[in-house]
Amino acid sequence: MTRGNQREQDRQKAQKKAAAAGKGKKESGASLQKRKEADAEALREKQKRKETEKISTTSTFGGGSK
Numbered sequence: 001m002t003r004g005n006q007r008e009q010d011r012q013k014a015q016k017k018a019a020a021a022g023k024g025k026k027e028s029g030a031s032l033q034k035r036k037e038a039d040a041e042a043l044r045e046k047q048k049r050k051e052t053e054k055i056s057t058t059s060t061f062g063g064g065s066k
Contacts, residue, residue: 027035
C-alpha cells in the first residue's frame with residue numbers, strides 16, 4: 001500500500017505548489033489599464049517608425065514613379 005501513500009503525498013505537494021503559484025502579485029484594475037495604454041502607445045510609435053523607414057527606403061532606392 002506504499003504506492004497509494006506516495007501518490008497521496010505527491011498530490012498534496014502539487015496542491016501546495018499550485019496554491020503558492022496562484023498567490024503571485026496581482027495588478028489592480030487601474031494599474032493593468034495603465035500598462036495596457038503604455039504598451040499600445042509603444043506599439044503605435046513602433047509602427048510609425050517602421051512606416052517612415054519604409055517610405056524613406058522606397059524613395060532612396062527609386063521605388064517611386066518616373
